[in-house]
Amino acid sequence: MTDRIKVLMVDDEKRFRDTTKKILMKKGFETILAESGEDALEKIEQDPDVVILDIKMPGMDGHEALAKIKKLKPDLPVIMLTGHGAMPSARKALVEGAFDYLSKPCDIDLLAEKIKEACHRTNKLSVREEKNVISVMIPITEYTTINEEKTIQDAIDVLKKSFITKIATNQLMETGHRSILVKGSDNQVNGILTIRDLLEMLMPDYLSAPKPFLADSIEYSPMFWKGMFSMGIREKKNKCIRDIMSPSPISIDGSSNLMEAAYLMLHANERRLLVTLSGKIVGVVREQDLFFEMEKILNS
Numbered sequence: 001m002t003d004r005i006k007v008l009m010v011d012d013e014k015r016f017r018d019t020t021k022k023i024l025m026k027k028g029f030e031t032i033l034a035e036s037g038e039d040a041l042e043k044i045e046q047d048p049d050v051v052i053l054d055i056k057m058p059g060m061d062g063h064e065a066l067a068k069i070k071k072l073k074p075d076l077p078v079i080m081l082t083g084h085g086a087m088p089s090a091r092k093a094l095v096e097g098a099f100d101y102l103s104k105p106c107d108i109d110l111l112a113e114k115i116k117e118a119c120h121r122t123n124k125l126s127v128r129e130e131k132n133v134i135s136v137m138i139p140i141t142e143y144t145t146i147n148e149e150k151t152i153q154d155a156i157d158v159l160k161k162s163f164i165t166k167i168a169t170n171q172l173m174e175t176g177h178r179s180i181l182v183k184g185s186d187n188q189v190n191g192i193l194t195i196r197d198l199l200e201m202l203m204p205d206y207l208s209a210p211k212p213f214l215a216d217s218i219e220y221s222p223m224f225w226k227g228m229f230s231m232g233i234r235e236k237k238n239k240c241i242r243d244i245m246s247p248s249p250i251s252i253d254g255s256s257n258l259m260e261a262a263y264l265m266l267h268a269n270e271r272r273l274l275v276t277l278s279g280k281i282v283g284v285v286r287e288q289d290l291f292f293e294m295e296k297i298l299n300s
Helices: 014-024 039-045 062-071 087-095 108-122 152-161 195-202 227-234 260-268 287-298
Strands: 006-010 029-032 051-053 076-084 100-103 145-147 178-184 188-193 252-253 272-277 280-286
Touching: 006 014, 006 039, 014 029, 029 039, 039 051, 039 062, 039 108, 051 108, 062 076, 062 087, 076 087, 076 108, 087 100, 087 108, 100 108, 145 152, 145 227, 152 178, 152 195, 188 195, 195 227, 252 260, 260 272, 260 287, 280 287
Parallel strands: 006 029, 006 051, 051 076, 076 100, 145 178, 252 272
Antiparallel strands: 178 188, 272 280
């Protein structure tokens, strides 16, 4: 985007405020912080495009702050954040003029999309233009990568981190990638390592070998399986990633329509696609990115 969206983040939890600011800034938003409803009313003068407002705060709570914000700036969209079990309060906020609400902990990708949606709606786009692939992808700089010469132990350690928000917090979660792009010595993407690849690696060769006719009906007993999982991963932890990775996902141009991305995923049996611009890989679009867009379209 050419103009950065300015977000006013209002929450009484310092750790949550600071974490959210860092992640939103990384995603391209300018972020202003306020620690209370009273503080938010003062910082409204900095002319934010969107307000993220916690409902439960000491002193002036979210409902009271929302009413005052709407009085000062009726067209300013406000996204409410609510804790577990406070849905009635969040729905009440919609009646009071909130743009939308999200439960805490919230997915950072969904929060970012809600912010952009709220900003675009305020800009009075009468007809919502369908996004293209590049507008919903994960930039390549944010996707987890690893060198093909690394070991399975290395891969598991790195893959686990993709499930954890880089700045740890118990209030904010980011969707894990569930895969690692594998690069060669030339820094080009040579393949992808998924959890399914790891599971297939664990399977002993004899389980997939042809069986004698009479053995087709053999059922493995619980004793047969005992200990195989632990032994399998320990034995293969030093195996090279290159030996078990899958080929690189197929690519799609960033200007392509989302339906084309969905079609390619289904017909190529892919859960993610590499996104390119002028032949250069710029990101990855995942099936969950298309899911978030479905939700947004239905609620717009």
